[in-house]
Amino acid sequence: MAQTPNASIRRPLADDASDTHFDFIVCGAGTSGSVVAGRLAANPDVRVLLIEAGGDDDHPEVMEPGQWPLNLGSERDWNFSGTPNPHLNNRSIPLNMGRTLGGGSSINVMVWARGHQNDWEDFALASGNEAWSYQSVLKIYQRVEDYWGAPDPLRRGESGPVHVASAERPQPVAVALLEAARQIGIPTFDSPNGAMMEGRGGAAINDLIVKQGRRQSIYRAYVHPRRGQANLTVLTDTQVSRLVWSGKRVVGVDVVRQGRLERFTADREVILSLGAVNTPKVLMQSGIGPEAELARHGIPVIQHLPGVGANHQDHVSFAAIFEYERPQEVGHGGSEATLYWSSDSTMRLPDMFHCQVEFPVPSAENASLGVPEHGWTMFAGLAHPKSRGQVSLSGPEVTDAPIIQAGTLSHPDDLRCALDNIRLVQALGAQDAFKGLVKRESLPGQLSGAALENYVRNAAVTYWHQSCTAKMGLDDMSVVDGSLKVYGVEGLRIADASVMPHITSGNTMAPCVVIGERAVDEIRAAYGL
Structure with missing residues (x-):
């Protein structure tokens, strides 16, 4: 049953969107979301909406590599913190996460780390899909990278959208x-x-995403060159509230924009790329998750998936x-x-x-x-790390902050x-x-x-690599399958670090690019694009 917005909230048309109706809606303009939106929008016949809770990325703190620490605690940061942890002398450590076009790739330390060979072999085994194997992922990296470094034609790419160079x-x-x-x-x-x-x-x-002395975020690599295309709409300062249902099919999203509730619909799919905290939050507040957690907040269950919010990992x-x-x-x-x-x-x-x-x-x-x-x-x-944490809800509304028990x-x-x-x-x-x-x-x-x-x-501090809270796999705690489709519902995929079965070796930005590329491969195959 479709969820209906509160009648007291007006729903005008977005003032910078010509329509509220799209083929695909990508929620989150971070690393994976930017890949998905940019690749899909390359097809002029596909209408794409990209929604970002934060604002523009055109700030010196983002674009100038040396100023990245100034983003922490700013309006470009979700400013999450873990709950007091007895294993850290009851400290509540900051868990910073990007809230701007480019997400983490706009506020991080710009390190490009592709993961270990056996990370990807583990992903293939967990998902039952060889498209996640190391040899398959090497081909993705080769098409993604514009690598300026010691030649390595077996492993590196030279004409992709992401500029990568040794410091x-x-x-x-x-x-x-x-x-x-x-x-x-x-x-x-x-x-x-x-x-x-x-x-x-x-x-x-290190390999870095720094080009001519400027940060080249994944948003800048994939989406920014397409701004102005008629088939691509990018909304900033717009927060996804919940998924819109028709039976057990996702047909759109409700968002909060300029203090008002608006609705956008998707003919084909909604892709959640909100990160390992907000993706499980939106899933649960939309009726997908552990029955007990949803019942605690009076949320009707659309699909019981106990793995939503579980398996939280971080470096x-x-x-x-x-x-x-x-x-x-x-x-x-x-x-x-x-x-x-x-x-x-x-x-x-x-x-x-x-x-x-x-x-x-x-x-x-x-x-x-x-x-x-x-x-x-x-x-x-x-x-x-072997420690595991949990993301849960403090309430059913978009304004209710998530609870992060990192378990460090x-x-x-x-x-x-x-x-x-x-x-x-x-x-x-x-x-x-x-x-x-x-x-x-x-x-x-x-x-x-x-x-x-x-x-x-x-x-103990975090490397800001929160992940694994909607993991890909075949067991009862898995949330998505090997093609990143959410179990038990239609019209919904997840593409961000939350789908990792386990955290990758090293910084997670480059693996999140692979996750975005894999989502696009599966979407194109499903719809003949």
């Missing part, structure tokens, strides 16, 4: 990190996106901070080198995910321990892995490669035992 003229501390890795027996590579992620891992200078990291001998410049937004490593050579996937930042970044709780004015940070991260460090193995990661970073920082550049290790220093564990609990 140009990396700072001395980034170069020293690679040498330090070699000194402790970790191999280095020309790129973190080729052979390095087909084995145990290694260290490399967590812990800062080790080193003091410079003398002040150093910051290059390319401050993150120019990375290291992935498997602590055990028999592992299928790396368990260590370290990201270098060229300035000191302590958590608020550890800042009082003494932070150098000039220094660099190595974020010792968990590539595949709730699995005891994650604390042990965190300590191993810190020790590896300390070993790196002690290498001769940093002589003359680094004066000393500032944090955590000589802590051990309970004191070091307490430091880790206070240091």
Whole structure:
């Protein structure tokens, strides 16, 4: 039964949309949503509506790589926080998420990390669809990338929409990190996106989405060049409220725009690309999700799917901070080198995910321990944490904030892995490669035992890679199938990080581009486009 807007709310036509009727409605102009909307709009016979809750991306904080930290906490951020976590000394850590054209790709650190070979093999196995296998995904990356780096025709593309290049003229501390890795027996590579992620891992200078000194978000790569096309409508400052139903088929969306409720309909499909927090929120508030959760808020159940909001995963990291001998410049937004490593050579996937930042970044709780004015940070991260969280509802309305119980460090193995990661970073920082550049290790220093564990609990921060809350798979907790269609309903797909069966090794932006491309492949096949 179709949900009817409150009669007291007027529903005028959108003042920048010529119609309220489209073939496809894409909800969310973040990484995956931009891919889906841009690719579909390439067909002039297909009418596409792209809806974004945030505003325009044309701000210095977005476009200038070095200003990315200024987006955090701004109007371009959803400003989510996790609930108080007993495993983090009851801290409520920020869980920033992009709220602007381009989503996370407009406010992140611009790192292009494609995931490990076995991430994609796992996706294929979980979904029962070989289109997610590593060899299939390599072909997607080849058509996506406009890669400027060491030639690798087996793995890299040269004429795609996404400009990817190795950080140009990396700072001395980034170069020293690679040498330090070699000194402790970790191999280095020309790129973190080729052979390095087909084995145990290694260290490399980052690939970035920076072109001629400017950020090239995924929105800028896929959608911005098509603005003005008659078949593409982009609405900003417009928040999706809920799905519109005809029986068990999704036929459109209700949105809140300029304080009023409006309705848009889709002849073919609605694609949710709202991210791993807002996608399950909209699903549940529209009647798709765990029966008990929906009943708690008086929401009629359209389709019972217990996996909606479950399986929340994120990359967590812990800062080790080193003091410079003398002040150093910051290059390319401050993150120019990375290291992935498997602590055990028999592992299928790396368990260590370290990201270098060229300035000191302590958590608020550890800042009082003494932070150098000039220094660099190595974020010792968990590539595949075992802890799991949950996204649930605080109420049935669009204005009711989601509840995020991230569960960080709730699995005891994650604390042990965190300590191993810190020790590896300390070993790196002690290498001769940093002589003359680094004066000393500032944090955590000589802590051990309970004191070091307490430091880790206070240091834990997110890499902003929330995912897996509407996972793809074949089991009872899966929300979408291998073609990203939501189980039990028609006319609805999901394309964002929420569909990952498990989080990928490394930053999630590039895998979200693949998810968008896969959604488009399936849509084109379904409708002969």
